[in-house]
Amino acid sequence: xxxxxxxxxxxxxxxxxxxxxxxxxxxxxxxxxxxxxxxxxxxxxxxxxxxxxxxxxxxxxxxxxxxxxxxxxxxxxxxxxxxxxxxxxxxxxxxxxxxxxxxxxxxxxxxxxxxxxxxxxxxxxxxxxxxxxxxxxxxxxxxxxxxxxxxxxxxxxxxxxxxxxxxxxxxxxxxxxxxxxxxxxxxxxxxxxxxxxxxxxxxxxxxxxxxxxxxxxxxxxxxxxxxxxxxxxxxxxxxxxxxxxxxxxxxxxxxxxxxxxxxxxxxxxxxxxxxxxxxxxxxxxxxxxxxxxxxxxxxxxxxxxxxxxxxxxxxxxxxxxxxxxx
Amino acid sequence: xxxxxxxxxxxxxxxxxxxxxxxxxxxxxxxxxxxxxxxxxxxxxxxxxxxxxxxxxxxxxxxxxxxxxxxxxxxxxxxxxxxxxxxxxxxxxxxxxxxxxxxxxxxxxxxxxxxxxxxxxxxxxxxxxxxxxxxxxxxxxxxxxxxxxxxxxxxxxxxxxxxxxxxxxxxxxxxxxxxxxxxxxxxxxxxxxxxxxxxxxxxxxxxxxxxxxxxxxxxxxxxxxxxxxxxxxxxxxxxxxxxxxxxxxxxxxxxxxxxxxxxxxxxxxxxxxxxxxxxxxxxxxxxxxxxxxxxxxxxxxxxxxxxxxxxxxxxxxxxxxxxxxxxxxxxxxxxxxxxxxxxxxxxxxxxxxxxxxxxxxxxxxxxxxxxxxxxxxxxxxxxxxxxxxxxxxxxxxxxxxxxxxxxxxxxxxxxxxxxxxxxxxxxxxxxxxxxxxxxxxxxxxxxxxxxxxxxxx
Numbered sequence: 001x002x003x004x005x006x007x008x009x010x011x012x013x014x015x016x017x018x019x020x021x022x023x024x025x026x027x028x029x030x031x032x033x034x035x036x037x038x039x040x041x042x043x044x045x046x047x048x049x050x051x052x053x054x055x056x057x058x059x060x061x062x063x064x065x066x067x068x069x070x071x072x073x074x075x076x077x078x079x080x081x082x083x084x085x086x087x088x089x090x091x092x093x094x095x096x097x098x099x100x101x102x103x104x105x106x107x108x109x110x111x112x113x114x115x116x117x118x119x120x121x122x123x124x125x126x127x128x129x130x131x132x133x134x135x136x137x138x139x140x141x142x143x144x145x146x147x148x149x150x151x152x153x154x155x156x157x158x159x160x161x162x163x164x165x166x167x168x169x170x171x172x173x174x175x176x177x178x179x180x181x182x183x184x185x186x187x188x189x190x191x192x193x194x195x196x197x198x199x200x201x202x203x204x205x206x207x208x209x210x211x212x213x214x215x216x217x218x219x220x221x222x223x224x225x226x227x228x229x230x231x232x233x234x235x236x237x238x239x240x241x242x243x244x245x246x247x248x249x250x251x252x253x254x255x256x257x258x259x260x261x262x263x264x265x266x267x268x269x270x271x272x273x274x275x276x277x278x279x280x281x282x283x284x285x286x287x288x289x290x291x292x293x294x295x296x297x298x299x300x301x302x303x304x305x306x307x308x309x310x311x312x313x314x315x316x317x318x319x320x321x322x323x324x325x326x
Numbered sequence: 327x328x329x330x331x332x333x334x335x336x337x338x339x340x341x342x343x344x345x346x347x348x349x350x351x352x353x354x355x356x357x358x359x360x361x362x363x364x365x366x367x368x369x370x371x372x373x374x375x376x377x378x379x380x381x382x383x384x385x386x387x388x389x390x391x392x393x394x395x396x397x398x399x400x401x402x403x404x405x406x407x408x409x410x411x412x413x414x415x416x417x418x419x420x421x422x423x424x425x426x427x428x429x430x431x432x433x434x435x436x437x438x439x440x441x442x443x444x445x446x447x448x449x450x451x452x453x454x455x456x457x458x459x460x461x462x463x464x465x466x467x468x469x470x471x472x473x474x475x476x477x478x479x480x481x482x483x484x485x486x487x488x489x490x491x492x493x494x495x496x497x498x499x500x501x502x503x504x505x506x507x508x509x510x511x512x513x514x515x516x517x518x519x520x521x522x523x524x525x526x527x528x529x530x531x532x533x534x535x536x537x538x539x540x541x542x543x544x545x546x547x548x549x550x551x552x553x554x555x556x557x558x559x560x561x562x563x564x565x566x567x568x569x570x571x572x573x574x575x576x577x578x579x580x581x582x583x584x585x586x587x588x589x590x591x592x593x594x595x596x597x598x599x600x601x602x603x604x605x606x607x608x609x610x611x612x613x614x615x616x617x618x619x620x621x622x623x624x625x626x627x628x629x630x631x632x633x634x635x636x637x638x639x640x641x642x643x644x645x646x647x648x649x650x651x652x653x654x655x656x657x658x659x660x661x662x663x664x665x666x667x668x669x670x671x672x673x674x675x676x677x678x679x680x681x682x683x684x685x686x687x688x689x690x691x692x693x694x695x696x697x698x699x700x701x702x703x704x705x706x707x708x709x710x711x712x713x714x715x716x717x718x719x720x721x722x723x724x725x726x727x728x729x730x731x732x733x734x735x736x737x738x739x740x741x742x743x744x745x746x747x748x749x750x751x752x753x754x755x756x757x758x759x760x761x762x763x764x765x766x767x768x769x770x771x772x773x774x775x776x777x778x779x780x781x782x783x
Binding site for chain 2: 014025261293
């Protein structure tokens, strides 16, 4: 009996490859991942598991006197459309961000609308809590461009703000209306003095944190000016001293500015920044990197009491993250 | 003396196995390019897609993959091979290359994939290059019975610069669409209709261009099956094969609700966030106008394709005469798809059929084949330019940073308010388009040669 010819065999093999790839994509992936950390006298021990061959980085971050954010509120309201995107664009971007947060091991987040954002200002304490303003626009429920606005309560109560998409305080929006520019936002947020929409490409990583947390963005547009006292740079630094991520104390609270237009790199950086619990005073005190499949163990050495240990699998292509300690 | 004998043996081997010799030459060329030169932008997205799959978000859960699913499934397989080979590091950020983010050209990337990862991707594409070459060989051999012609067609394909560049440097997967299209044609000729329909579905849902050829491929089925019952049965089998494979390909996206996301290459790739005052170059304007022109041209393209299919259906010839005419019109149909200026890799779809025409119908078609090969490769090179050296800079340290800064700086330089890059892209895009149009010129010349009476008229 005559068997199938080579052309038929090639056809069948291709179909089989496509179907096998489909099964791999959805039935076999993702891999099984896990990580545990245990504090020790000299620091921490860790045990990592992965069914797939992957890079890893285990990072010990000393937070000094700061409390890492463990609750995140994301402001998004389709009736308060930001200046730089549409309601659907904002929805799509935030959805992607939430997925990335989840994959980096941070699940304690919730969306808040303009009214709920106002409610947050009435919390007795905001320590350990963060608010993300993803598109550089605040709703008029909390902000009118005055230093007495409710939004000021957040940092006054020790909360953290993650600001993306423009100069902090530069835009406000009312329900159902177009966002409008706020002139001289530095009268409300003095630390934005010297911020500008000018782009300077950053090319000097602030190590060891930049590579350890795989920061990608090199834009410094809207970054805080390094000339303002107390501005700390993270991420990547440009020749003029501006950084892709900048942080400043605002009373007991902290303001993080993720520079540049909200894009995939900014989203990546912000998700790792939050998941790893980076604070204004964060310093990397130990770092273990390598690659493995199956399981591996190791230890970190540090002496501080307020240390976060975070693990990230996949290097610049993260597939899993977890805050092990802190 | 033994040395002389060795050379004689090699010559004898080449003479008796020219296809093997061409294959070896083609593979050696690719082997010299693959480890060192990579266009980093697209390969970065392949690594991102694999990592998205590994993180449990499927192909479309996280942004990064903007094509129909088939290539994504191949990437899943590539990811598994990477896992078996312990390739854990897919790429590294070279912050010193961040200057590219200041370029007007958006398709540079400072995150450069590792040589191990890119070699894996490109080696697999090379296998598809080879299989496609084999299928072209079989197609010509089946139709002509002439081994030399089949070998020549194989050589034209496998040594074609744009084919080599696309798989060995660009890391782009167009070859899979081409391979499955040639395979579809072969299977139709062999009356394996169900399988042909299924393979055609793979072809279309790898890259959309084979879709344009649907009508003329159906004409082949209709012309091959003379009996109405057999014809009906054949058509139903093709369509069933196609739809069954379509459903199997899309089943995961139908289940997880991301079906519409698979067409994001037509709609939009990312959520639009614009913080204003981003400078726009003449090239952006050209692309914007060009996109509108491409949309408008679709009416003309489909009209011409319909006419070609209809006239092919009415051909009185039978047997080998019909096959010769059919294959020629299939080649013309692939050329008609690109009445506009395509991204160079898209052109690969017409190369197998142009090679076929050059070796079986008219030697003169070698001229457009060479023109298209050369200009599309130059166009690709001009667009990717210094970024194909990023791996050599980052991982091998053999290219100085200043060289890249100066080079890309030159492309960003302006002449009469237009960047050098835009000028070069316009010129090479024009050359590429004219080289496609030269097919029509040589078709006309060939027609005149075969029908000298027409000249008098």
